[in-house]
Amino acid sequence: MNPFYWLGALTVVAFLIQGVSGMIMMLYYIPSPSDAFASTQYLFQTVYFGRFLETVHLYTAYAMIMLAFMHMMRGYFVSVQKKPREMMWVVGMVMGFVTLGFGFTGYLLPWTVVSKSATDVGIGMISSLPSVLSSAILFLIVGAGGDATELLRFYDLHVVVLPAVLLVLLTLKMYMLEVHGIAEPSAGQPADARKARGLPIFPDVTFYLLGLAAMFGSAMLLISAVFPLSLPPEYTPQLAAQFTPQPDWYFLWIYQILKISVFEGAGLPVALSLVTLIFVALLILPFLDRSQTRKIRDRPTYVTLGLIFVAELIVLAYWGLASPGQIIGTEEAVLVLGGTAILVAVISRVAYRFLSGRGGAHAVPKTKGALRTAVGFVSLLAGGTIGIGWSLNSLVRLVVIGPSFSNVFELILSCGLLMAVVPLTVLFLYRLESRNGSLKQRFRILEIGSGNS
Amino acid sequence: MVQAVAVIYMWVVTLFGTLSASGFAIFLAIDLLSFALVAYVYTHEKWGEVVNRVWIVAGSVGLVILLLSSLYFS
Numbered sequence: 198m199n200p201f202y203w204l205g206a207l208t209v210v211a212f213l214i215q216g217v218s219g220m221i222m223m224l225y226y227i228p229s230p231s232d233a234f235a236s237t238q239y240l241f242q243t244v245y246f247g248r249f250l251e252t253v254h255l256y257t258a259y260a261m262i263m264l265a266f267m268h269m270m271r272g273y274f275v276s277v278q279k280k281p282r283e284m285m286w287v288v289g290m291v292m293g294f295v296t297l298g299f300g301f302t303g304y305l306l307p308w309t310v311v312s313k314s315a316t317d318v319g320i321g322m323i324s325s326l327p328s329v330l331s332s333a334i335l336f337l338i339v340g341a342g343g344d345a346t347e348l349l350r351f352y353d354l355h356v357v358v359l360p361a362v363l364l365v366l367l368t369l370k371m372y373m374l375e376v377h378g379i380a381e382p383s384a385g386q387p388a389d390a391r392k393a394r395g396l397p398i399f400p401d402v403t404f405y406l407l408g409l410a411a412m413f414g415s416a417m418l419l420i421s422a423v424f425p426l427s428l429p430p431e432y433t434p435q436l437a438a439q440f441t442p443q444p445d446w447y448f449l450w451i452y453q454i455l456k457i458s459v460f461e462g463a464g465l466p467v468a469l470s471l472v473t474l475i476f477v478a479l480l481i482l483p484f485l486d487r488s489q490t491r492k493i494r495d496r497p498t499y500v501t502l503g504l505i506f507v508a509e510l511i512v513l514a515y516w517g518l519a520s521p522g523q524i525i526g527t528e529e530a531v532l533v534l535g536g537t538a539i540l541v542a543v544i545s546r547v548a549y550r551f552l553s554g555r556g557g558a559h560a561v562p563k564t565k566g567a568l569r570t571a572v573g574f575v576s577l578l579a580g581g582t583i584g585i586g587w588s589l590n591s592l593v594r595l596v597v598i599g600p601s602f603s604n605v606f607e608l609i610l611s612c613g614l615l616m617a618v619v620p621l622t623v624l625f626l627y628r629l630e631s632r633n634g635s636l637k638q639r640f641r642i643l644e645i646g647s648g649n650s
Numbered sequence: 651m652v653q654a655v656a657v658i659y660m661w662v663v664t665l666f667g668t669l670s671a672s673g674f675a676i677f678l679a680i681d682l683l684s685f686a687l688v689a690y691v692y693t694h695e696k697w698g699e700v701v702n703r704v705w706i707v708a709g710s711v712g713l714v715i716l717l718l719s720s721l722y723f724s
Contacts, residue, residue: 249671401693408689415679415686419716422675422723 201574203409204268205289208296209367210410211261214417215299218254219356226306228352230344233308234431241428252421258300260417262447265296273482273503274626276491277380283483285373290480292366295359297447302338302355304445305348313432314442316351322455325465380491441522450510453517459527493626494553500626501545504619508541508585509534515586529596533589540612541619548620577622584615652684652713672723680716683709 225244227236240247269289272278278286305316323334338354340346430436444452451472454460460468478485486499493500512533516525588611595604660669660677669677687709694701 246671246674249675401696404689405693408686408693411682411686411689415682418675418679418682422672425671 201271203406204264204271206406207409207413208261208264208268210406210413211257211264212363214257214414215254215261216360218250218257221250222254223356226352228306228349230308230348233306233348237307237309238428238431241426248425249421252424252426253417255426256421256424257417258303259446260413262296262300265293269293269479270503270507272380274493274500275380276486276496276499278483278486279380279489279491280483282373282377282380285370285377286483287480288366288370288373290482292363292370294476295363295366298359299355299363300445300447302351302359305351306355307428308348308432309429310432310436310440311429311442314437314440315444317437318442318452319444319448320347322465322469326469327466443517443521446514446518449517450513453513453520453525456517456520456523457525457527457530459530461524494549497546497549500623501542501549504545504622505538505541508537508581511582511585512537512589515582515589519590533592537585540615544616544619545623548623551620552624573625577618577625580614580618581622584611584618587611588615653681653688656680656684670723673720676716676720676723680713680720683713683716687713 222240225236225240225247227233237251240251242248244250272286272289301316301319304312306312320335320339323338324331326334338347338350340350443449454472455465455468457468488496490496516533588608591604591608591611595608598604656677660674660681687706690705690709691701
């Protein structure tokens, strides 16, 4: 049981939980500025299990975004976007944007000071786009009726438009999956895999997926029970004036880019163009990376770029969380972001050289057991996050407080942790790829409709 | 069996109106986790793959912990 190959399916499960919990919440919610907070508060305080339901809805939304991101990055590293699955990647990316749209529109609905202030910042950013584009977007999502229309439009987008779009895209992706099949392992045998007899969707695949969904659901339930939500105060312009707006965690990286001093004021359209460029590059990735090889060991540049991308996102998000409302100096941003990129690139190249000296992926012993894979993945993710956060924190302390033995020692330790995590990640990816035997077995499972040939 | 006990117990305590949200979450989690174990064993045995004992032991320990914690929360 390797959850890596089922991240897309788990994202759909999260979407379904969202749908069910959201539909129950719709029974109580009133989408008007005067009643939105009161109805949310009623759900929280009076409705039996209302708070729990709201908590499950929010945490599953977070899980959906995280699972979609992990699904995308896994696909990137194992090159699922290569021919003939280019359009599957494009559709998947659009589904990712829609998922972020769910987050953006749903965040406003409780009408708290936190949600309304953060959404206002987002809308303010849209206003700085070229006038034709900004007018079109603002007309679509805000309208001309002030807060009332804004809330109603966000509600409609959240509960009708976006779910409908996502369902259409999901159907399209499932159809493409049926036509092209699952991407075979990079060192596998495409022809043989296509001919392999597929296991029936019922009961085999269904039971396997339901088992995974049950595990995911129980984790969500327990997390929601242990860490229940608390409702921030209602939005009022007076209260909002005293509050520093900050977006939810999945938009923190954009928030932090926009806080870099060079992008303040007249530079804002440049920053927004930069963010748009990142999204466009991700969207058209299959048409940029035209090489035929899908082996991780033969794609050091793209693998390194992927690692840098993930590291920068974590750094920006952590930094954004740690410095709400604080403008970041351009030199400081260049140092931290450039330093992270160079550090990850150098370590990745060294790891590649070291592994190729040992005979590349073939020299890496095969990993046995999905438990080890899952534990390895979680440990690397935790190690990387702690390493980046810790080193960033030490660096800032070194700059702000000045050099002292403890500051320098902490910086060396945190950089050491980071330098250990990056080559281990490369090694981990190598090991995953080297598990072709097990992979083939998994991929055969979803060769639905390939017949008994 | 664990599933059946969890579900029956959950509905009984709900009937008396004593089940908290945490208790509900724990019993539903027990139900789902035991189903996940059943599905795991069923699919792996059917595919002729090795049923990893680590998963079974970990799942069972998880169920025991959840059942014990349910005594506190319900």
